[in-house]
Amino acid sequence: MTSNPLIRTALNTIILQYxxxxxxxxxxxxxxxxxxxxxxxSKGRVIVMGMGKSGHIANKIAATLSSTGTPSYFVxxxxxxxxxxxxxARDDIILALSNSGTTPELLALxxxxxxxxxxLLTLTGNPASxxxxxxxxxxxxxxxxxxxxxGLAPTTSTTAALVLGDALAMALLEARGFTAEDFAFxxxxxxxxxxxxxxxxxxxxSGAAIPTVTEDTLISNSLYEMxxxxxxxxxxxDKTGTxxxxxxxxxxxxxxxKGQDIRSTxxxxxxxxxxxxxxxSSLASEAARMMQDNSIYNLVVMDHDxxxxxxxxxxxxxxxxx
Numbered sequence: 072m073t074s075n076p077l078i079r080t081a082l083n084t085i086i087l088q089y090x091x092x093x094x095x096x097x098x099x100x101x102x103x104x105x106x107x108x109x110x111x112x113s114k115g116r117v118i119v120m121g122m123g124k125s126g127h128i129a130n131k132i133a134a135t136l137s138s139t140g141t142p143s144y145f146v147x148x149x150x151x152x153x154x155x156x157x158x159x160a161r162d163d164i165i166l167a168l169s170n171s172g173t174t175p176e177l178l179a180l181x182x183x184x185x186x187x188x189x190x191l192l193t194l195t196g197n198p199a200s201x202x203x204x205x206x207x208x209x210x211x212x213x214x215x216x217x218x219x220x221x222g223l224a225p226t227t228s229t230t231a232a233l234v235l236g237d238a239l240a241m242a243l244l245e246a247r248g249f250t251a252e253d254f255a256f257x258x259x260x261x262x263x264x265x266x267x268x269x270x271x272x273x274x275x276x277s278g279a280a281i282p283t284v285t286e287d288t289l290i291s292n293s294l295y296e297m298x299x300x301x302x303x304x305x306x307x308x309d310k311t312g313t314x315x316x317x318x319x320x321x322x323x324x325x326x327x328x329k330g331q332d333i334r335s336t337x338x339x340x341x342x343x344x345x346x347x348x349x350x351x352s353s354l355a356s357e358a359a360r361m362m363q364d365n366s367i368y369n370l371v372v373m374d375h376d377x378x379x380x381x382x383x384x385x386x387x388x389x390x391x392x393x
Contacts, residue, residue, distance in 0.1 A: 115162030172200020275380035
């Protein structure tokens, strides 16, 4: 063990927190199942409460629940005694956090909670406390000792409560069949939401922006179309307007390597027929995966059997999909 007291204290803090979290495994029992079942059966929301450091943890648990399919919000216990308890409806469930189980602001609410007929879940460090005994279900988040050298500042106790709250949220997430797309709808403003919600059709080049030449176009003339549309390729269509291939920068290099005359060679004789396609309704993240897996930089976008557009790696980069 190091002689440096700063490192020694830090390591001791981590060890105590690690042990406190490990001890929670024995508490995932019938009471945990009952708590999940009560929430799943509820037609209301989960109202999470806590004072002080427990309040900060309660706020985070409420946020995690809400973003993973269980509508929830935080109500400050002291404010609840001065009117905010009116935010709690009969179909709601209260989840109250208190390490001691004797938080006065929470105990003061017990009578009104019972009169409202609201189910009460508690997450405490003292299963024998008044708050725990008043609950329909109590989740045991007790710890042997705080990591604070003075034994005063909430450390291991708040960590245990946070982990138990996360375990509850994740169990509910799976029970509800909550999907990645559901999660994205709760996070529309971030990179995650963009990656999970953005469709190919939202960012593809379409209409007049699609580079297009016919099969009998000379390669030299095809280059004008590629240059003007600036996508590093052009689609090739037959007389009916049906796409039959693509001509890319790579195809041009192969033509030049063979010594072919681009002023006398038709594009149909040098185009790529086995081109990769993706549906316009596909996620942009799927387009990124296809490009990466196949080491290509663009995809032909199809809407059923019709050419709908072109999407490139640059489009995905601009949209922050990759």
